[in-house]
Structures are given as structure tokens and as C-alpha cells.
Amino acid sequence: MSAAAELEIKDLTVSFDGFKAVDNFTFSVEHEELRVVIGPNGAGKTTLLDLICGKTRPTGGSIRFKGRELSKMQENSIVRQGVGRKFQTPSIYPKLTVFENLEISFPRGRGIWGSLFFKQTDDVRERINEVARDTYLSDHLHTSAEHLSHGQKQWLEIGMVLIADPKLMLLDEPVAGMSVRERQQTADLLKRICKGRSVVVIEHDMNFVKEIAHKVTVMHQGKMLVEGSMDEVQANEKVREVYLGH
Amino acid sequence: MHTLYNRALGGKSGTVGLALLCIVLFLVFPLSLDNFRLNMMSKYLSYAFVAVGLVLCWGNGGILSLGQGLFWGFGGYCMAAFLKLEAAHNIAAESGSDQIRALTTVGLPDFMDWNQITSLPYIWYPFKSFPLTIILVFLVPTLLAYIIGTAMFKRRVGGVYFALITQALCWIMEISFVTRQGWTGGINGITDLRTCLGWDIRTKSAQITLYFLTSIFLIACILVGRFILSIKLGRILVAMRDGEDRVRFSGYSVSKLKTFIFCVAAAMSAMGGALFVLNVGFMSPKLVTIEPSIYMVIFCAVGGRNSLIGAVYGAILVSYGKTYFSEMFPNLWYFLMGGVFILVTRFFPDGLAGAVDRFGPMLGKKIFSMIGRAQQNFPAVVPVTIEANEGH
């Protein structure tokens, strides 16, 4: 736990009718770090992200980001602190085009007055094009989002998070449902975007994890099991037990 | 200028639709309807304000309110209160007979006299002033919508639950208005309204003027609606309807945005209510309860919940149908109306506007190709007949 840690979580606990989905969890993520959280189904990974971004309220513990306590803030204030979240199942606006999806996610004109007087200036269009290029969607800018493939929807959602230029990106299973080629492209994308920000990725695909992770955290039954480099984690007895015993 | 054209008018197709509506409202109806029917049309148009508001908050924002009658009603009651005070002043003053003077209290509405209320209740005071009344027509319903919206949306009450709660609120308003007879005129409402700032609203010319006034305000509401849908707010509305959480996690305050659009819809409804009172000359709790509120939603559904202009046609057609059927088939009209609602939701979820979008181009093409074929066939027909004749 160095002083430079961007995200610091301490003794975080949430209980649903007595069931502790996240249990006394402590961890921290550094600036420009890409952290991968793995763990068997139901380990509490998604719940952890829910807690950070305010979707679920913790029963105890603290979440500090850049020294600010997030656990009492409203979701939209947390976003304005620079936390962006991609959900496990792609959540985009199906009836809007890719361009409009990105435009809405652009971090300007978020208030009522802002949304009334928002002007689509050149810098907005430029930024949208740039993000579309990054997420391999340049050719689909004017396609209605419901017509994209599953992988492209995942990219679009990453793009929607990215356009807000968050300082902490939370990505829940970004390569689920992608082809091998698309996975490689996504890995490249993630490596590129962790410049200047911290990224937390949840993933099941070990090859993908190996490719991108700086450090890996293993969760099991809401608790931290081990933390370390991919090789260390893979060599760990407890981890094998958890995965095989499941 | 170009952006204004694209925004408020909605580009080429939007302009055509709007122009057609203007022709219907400003030429066809005034020229073809007698005074009685035109006044009835004003009444229907005053409902269309609610439908236009519902297109914004329901069709685009996904917020179904079954309590729009509440806002329409408050707008109407505010207006009626002003007109009633004016009428109350004049009756006593105009009347030459001492008997009437003895029976009525100057400046006190008749129903208050009947309910043994001797002095004007304080909440009626602001309605002595016309400018204040106009402000209140908008302020009261919008404030109410703001309170309801903030309370509900902050607590994430949405969808069906919001619909049912607004319905219950509407009902609460009705029964409170009915029971608070001395203040509201009870079940009969506020009736016998005559003049507005000395202008007799019951005359033929006044009714025609009011019809045009209603139409102009309605068009203005549509333009405001068009504007809202064309800017970023419009896209956020659709986004909220389809994925509330994503909008929230893009940094927007969903509850504030929802409250805002709900207030806009309420203000439009209130305007309709106030114009209704001017056109028709009374207001009653029967007009603002659960059933009319559902009708208002049905206007919007029949016209097309995504189409501002469709909503106007929906309001006109359904209201007209209701009047017509109930005049022609007093025993059957419930069957007919019920059947229409079922058929529309079952087969035309996007209402008239959806049907026009779906079948309009096809129909247009058919007509075009028929014209085209007729032109092509015309020269061809002649030789064939000649040949046939020659072969003979």
C-alpha cells in the first residue's frame, strides 16, 4: 500500500440478507496500473465493481479514490470524480447510433441547462471520431447500436467509458463473446488506454489475463485469496484448489 | 437559420407534417365546421396539449404518468378561479334587482354562498389578478410535478409503479376537490364563467378567436417539443428510456432529467387545461379524474407515442370518436371505443404515426406507380385495340 495508490479499498463488506458477497476486502491500485481481478463464478467480482461505482452501498469499510471517500457519494458524482464503468452485459443505447451513443457519453452538458444548450462543436466531433477509431468502430459511426455484433457492442461500451476520459476505468468481462482476433484487438486497446489512468479488469479468460495484466488479484467467496503476478498466482496451491474444487 | 430549420421544424419531412397540421387547424377546420363544432374542436385541442407532453415524457422519456389530468386540472381550475371571481363581481354589480343583490355577496362565487362561506378563502386571493393567474396556471402544476417527480425519481420509483402512484394521486385530487365544496364548487365544479377581462367568452366571435388562440399555442408546444427532441436532451431521454443505468453511469443525474421533462409535460398540460376553461366556460372534477387521465394516454397511444404531431391527431380522432359514437350509438360506443384501444395496442403499437410511416411510403409508391403505369399504358392501349380491331 504505497502512498501513490490511486484507489484504496479497506475492509469493504456488503451483506445481502446475511450473505456476504464481498467480505472484508482490502486492496489498492496504483496510478497507470492495469489490475485484473479473477475468481470463480459468484466470487463477488461484479459486486466489488458495483460497490466502487456506487450501484450497491457497502455495509462497512471504505473506498478511497485520490483520497476522496466514494462510498457515500451519488453514482453521478462518483462518475464526475473520474470513475468509469463498463458492465458485464453490454449496456448501450440500442435505438441510438454509435455516434449518438458516444456523444451522450461525452463529459459535457451533463446538467439540465447543459443538455439544453449543448453544442456539437468541432472538438466534440473530433473526440468522438478519435474514440471510434480507438475502439475499431470508425466504419459504423452511423449504424444503430442494436445492429452491432456482440463484440462491437462491448467495444462501444468501452468507448463510451473512454470518451469521458476517466482516471479509473472498471471493466467487467470486456472480451466475453469475442472472437480470437477481437480479443487480440481488445488486448491492444487496453494496453493503450492504461496510459494516464488506472484500470481494473475482471476476466475469466486466462490467456487474455496473461497478456494484459500487470498484477492479478484472486477473489473467492468475497475475500481476497492471493495477489501477485500472473505466474505467482498460477503457481499458487490455493488458487488451483479453488478453481479445480469448484 | 439552417439549424433552426432542422431543429424546430425537424427537416423536410417534419416541416411537411407540421405544414399539413397547420393547414388542417387554420384552414380546413375553421372553413368546414360550424361554430358549435369548432368550439368542440377547441375542446379536443385542449386535450392535445396533454398528449404532446406525454409524447415527450412517455414516448421518448419512458415515464408513463396516469395522472396527467392532475396538471391539466390544476391549470384549468386556476383559470376558472379567475373567471369565476370576475363573474361574481359582475353579477352583483350588473344586476338591477335588489333581490339578487341581497342574495349574493359581491365578489364571492355563488357556490361559496350556497356553502355558507361568507368571505373569500385566502387561496382564492391571487386569482383576483390576471397576470398572477397566468403565472399560477403554469406555476402550480409545474411545482406539483416537480415535487412528485423529485420524490419519486430520487427514490427510483419508475415504470409501472410510477404510473399507478400518479393514478392514485389523480384520484386523491378528485375526491379532495369534490369534498372541499366551499372552495372548489364540489362535484359540479366551477361553472357559469362569462367574461375574461370584460371580454365575453361566450359569443361566437370570441369562440372563434379562442379556437385560433388554442391552435397557435398548440403549434408552439409542438415546436418546443421538437426543439427538445432535437437537442442533446432529446437523445438523453431516449437513452434513459432504454438504459437508465448507463445514463446514470455516464455521469448524469437521471432523477433531475426525468423531473425536468415531467415538469415540461405538466406545464403543457396546464396550458391545455387553462385554454379548455376559456373555450368551454366551466371546469369540473369529473374532467380530471382517473378516466380522463387514461384517455389522455390513449390519445397519445393512438396518435403514436413517439410523434408530437401524431398525438394531436390522436387527441382529435379519439375525442371526436367518443362524441360521435356516443351520440350515434349510445349503447354500443363503449364496445367501439374499447375495441379501438385493443386493436391499436395489439396491431399498431406506434399508433397512427407508425402506420403512416409503415404504409405511407408504400401507399405513396403505389399511387406513383399507378400514375406512372397509367401514363405508360396510355399510348400502349391504343395500338392494342387497333390491332385487335384489325385482326377482326
Add this chain to the structure above:
Amino acid sequence: MPLILATSFAELKDIFLMQGFAGFSLFAVFLLMALGLAIIFGQMKVINMAHGEFLTVGAYVTVFLSHMVTDHAPKMLPYYFPVAIVCAFVVAFILGYIVEIGLVKYLYNRPLDTLLATWGLSMILQQACRSIFGAREDTATLPDWMMGSWSPSEGLDIPINGMFLLALAIVMVVLVYFLMYRSRWGLKVRATMQNRAMAGAVGINTKSVDRITFALGCGLAGIAGAAFTTIGSVSPSAGSLYIVDTFIVVVFGGAASLLGTVLSAFTIAQSQSILEFFLTGVLAKIFVLVGVIIILMIRPQGLIASKVRK
């Protein structure tokens, strides 16, 4: 208020008890109505605005039978009521079955549209009742044993029809509980309602489950109608007077919970009935509704809710 101060404590207790028992009749009707709606709205997510009309239908069936019996077989009068309950159920069930096939089945993933379509349906059913039975109010002749009241102590009269209603409602709750939560069929219903595609994939005939579930909910409203005849007279719009209350009961209870529905019907009926003694009926209703809305704002999920991730 002075009235209350003047009455002795014992009298006050009796008043509370009596209003409480009056509340039980209301509770029973609410509960029977809400039971059906809890299935249709809570489980199937269909906003059935015509639910009240199924009550009306059940009530008319009962009234019709009572007229038949008084005219043709007056000796049977003491016994006809149970038969009427069954008939009310069967008629409402069949009607519900037809409505599902003809209308509701097309609207399962469009809940707000079910609201509009069933509103149309309710207009049609109301008019049908008006055409068949006339617009006048009509009452069922009750068997003698249901009239009168039981006085366990002096000054305390508990109407027998109220107790009968209560017993009926309790029996129905128990039946529905076993059917929905303890039987294999109930399991199929819950599976279908939670994930129609998946349930279909594991071999459940979801169409038939939908039809029977919807019809069952309507049938329960029919029973509520039979029960209703013991406390009020029937008119074509009788059912529609209860529709708002019934929805509020179901929503307040927590849409998918049987226990919640029972608790909420009890709370709403009792508070209304007891408040009615102190205020006018209308004011009591407003108070209760406002209270319910405020509680719903604090607990949007209703009284009893299962914790699930949305």
C-alpha cells in the same frame, strides 16, 4: 374528538373491535381481489385494468343464481352460496382464459401496453354487463344463516357475513399458497414468469402455463365478486371502484410476495376502517392512500421484497 372523550374506555374498546371487524370484511374483499392481481400483475407483469370487471362478472353470476334459486327453488336458498362461489370462479376463469388467448398473450413483453389494452377490455366488459343485466344496482338474496350478527358480549356485534368472508379469504390464501409455492405446477409457473425462454427450453409448455395462470387470477377475482355480494349491491361499475385500491394493495405488499399481499391488504383495510370512524370515509381513504404512497417512496419495493440484483 369530544365524542371520544365522552365515551368510556370500555365503549371505546368495543368501537375499535367493531370497526376492526368491519375492516375484516373490507380486508377479505381486498385480499381476494389482490390475490388474483398478485398473480396476474406480480407474477405475470400484466397490468390488468379489467381486473375489477372480473369481480363484477363473479358478482353477477352470484346474483343471477340467487334470483334463480329464490324464484324456482326457495328451499335451496340456504345452500346455494357455495355453489355460487364455484360458478363465479368457473365463469371468470373461462372468461380470463379467452381473454388471454385473444389479447394478453400478444403483450407479455410490453407491460405498459397491457394497461391500455385491458382498459379497453374493461370498457367492453362493463358495457356488456350493462347490456345484459341493466344499469340498475342489483342485490343477491343472502341465505338466512349469513345474516345477523354474533354478540359475544354486550355492545359488541360482529356481522356473520364478515366472518364468513374472512374464512373464505383465508382458505383461498392457503390454497393459492400451496398451488403456487408447494406444487409442481406452481414451480412451472414461477419458472415461466422468471425466464420464459429458458422454461420453454427445459420442456415446460409456457403457453398453457400462461393461459391457466392468467385465468386463475381472473377466477380469483370472480370469487371476490361472489364475496362482494354479501356486503354490497352489484352494478356494472362495481368492480372498477376497487381497481385502484387493489393495485395499491399489491404494489404496497411487494408485487411478487403472497405474504406481502396479505399484510398489505390487512394494513390498508384496517387503517381505513378505523380512520373512517374518526373522519369521513373519503378523508380516511385519502389519508390511507397518501400514507401508502409515502411508504412506497421510502420502500419502493413494497413491504416484502426479495433481494435481487436488478
